[in-house]
Amino acid sequence: MRNWFLISGLTSAMLAVSAMPLYAAEKTMTPHFAYVGTYNPNGEGVYRFKFDPKTGALSEKTLASQLPNQAQMVLSHDGKTLFVGSEIDNYNGGKHGAIAAYRIAPEDGSLTLINQVDSAGAGPVYLSLTPKGDHLLVANYISGIVAVFPVAADGKLSDASNSQQDSGPAGAGKPAAAAEGSFAVSDHNGPHAHMIATDPSGKFVFSTDLGLDRIYQWKLNAKTGVLEANNPPFISASSAGAGPRHFVFHPNGKVVFLINEEASTLTSYRFDATNGTLTELHSLSSLPAGFKGTNFAAGIVLSKDGKHLYVANRLHNSIAQVSVTGEGAMKWIDETWTRGDYPRTLTLSPDGKYIYAMNQRSDNITTFKVSPDSGKLTFVDRYVAVASPSQLVIAP
Incomplete structure (x- = not known):
């Protein structure tokens, strides 16, 4: 009997020891979180989700911040801070919007306001x-102003170190390269800055202006945070009234792909890394051959391997798949219905296996699996209810 108790005790101890690493791993595993910015009045602010990297599922929706029209966001590189643009028009009694910095709690993904500017x-x-x-x-669309804000090590924002006002004649009233029957003629009435981002080195900056049909070229003084006009200071859009919107760099850093909102065309540019300038290469439509009518091209993402470009088509309600090369060549491949209305942006999961469409007018997010071989999209039979979603970011 004593031997039985001895064996039993040893077995229990061994089971307990063997279970400890598994339990410890579960306890120390860091959860993944995603954040969705929305527009009022349907959207109430920024929503936090738990993100499952294995299945791509978004779950446990929680309202994390309630500043009005918190639609645009970017995560700090270490995933500890979330920066959000609030498209209010009366910050501190003025006529501008606000930029907020939030600290992300690693245990539950909750947001704590650091400061606003x-x-x-x-x-x-x-x-x-x-x-x-x-x-x-930051690109300010309504006023056509781009600005630079210093960021402290703890994520705190300082007031703008520099701002630049776009100016010049408005672009053509009708996009020359749009599909037959298109009435995509919005906002060619003055400057409307739509995007701003650096090249991979951080030495040069590009900003698009939809209203002026220009891509501005800047040099960034990293010490002072000041934008200096490059030579030339801007280049014209690939076609009259095209409405340059968003762009992405190819992983090789030599080519830029840009979506034109009004014309629904993609344009590739060669990037001169020495001078920080762009040279136009090729253009093609983001819509299938034979399409007639109005469409507004929007979000753009590039696959991790740099072989497949995906574009959101609003009104057509599709995601266009375009094969691309590191030399700027492009070929339209396929289209996928978004299962929603007015896809404003697309988000690629960190591992490149899933694409999410922010369907602004149908108040939902839809998920698509990306084929690692062909790049084709397959709808994952899953809808996420979010009011007027604008942008999704996934924390590392």
Whole structure:
């Protein structure tokens, strides 16, 4: 009997020891979180989700912040801070929007406000960080102003170190390269800055202006946070009235792909890394052959391997798949219905296996699996209810 108790005790002890690493791993495993910015009145602010990297599922929706029209966001490179643009028009009694910095709690993904600053313009619609993460770049759409904000090590924002006002004649009233029957003629009435971001080195900056049909070229003084006009200071859009919107760099750093909102065309550019300038290469439509009518092209993402470009088509309600090369060549491949209405942006999961469509007018997010071989999209039979979603970011 004593031997039985001895064996039993040893067995229990061994089971307990063997279970400890598993339990410890579960306890120390860091959860993944995702954040969705929304527009009022349907959207109430920024929503936090738990993100499952294995299945791509978004779950446990929680309202994390309630500043009005918190639609545009960017995460710090270490995933500890979330920067959000609030498209209010009366920050501190003025006529500008606000930029907020939030600290992310690693245990539950909750947000704590660090501080807010004036966006230095009206309608902050795009935020990006320099490669070192020490400056935040903001494009203010309504006023056509781009600005630079110093970022402290703890994520705190300083007031803008520099702002630049786009100016010049408005672009053509009708997009020359749009599909037959298109009435995509919005906002060619003055400057409307739509995106701003650096090149991979952080030395040069590009910003698009939809209203003026221009891509501005800047040099960034990393010490002072000041934008200096490059030579030439801007290039014209690939076609009259095209409405340059968003762009992405190819992984090789030699080519830029840009979506034109009004014309629904993609344009590739060669990037001169020495001088920080762009040279136009090719253009093609983001819509299938034979399409007639109005469409507004929007979000753009590039696959991890740099072989497949995906574009959100609003009104057509599709995601276009375009094969691309590191030399700037492009070929339209396929289209996928978004299962929603008016896809504003697309988000690629960190591992590149899933793409999410922010369907602004149908108040939902839809998920698509990306084929690692062909790049084709397959709808994952899963809808996420979010009111007027604008942008999704996934924390590391």
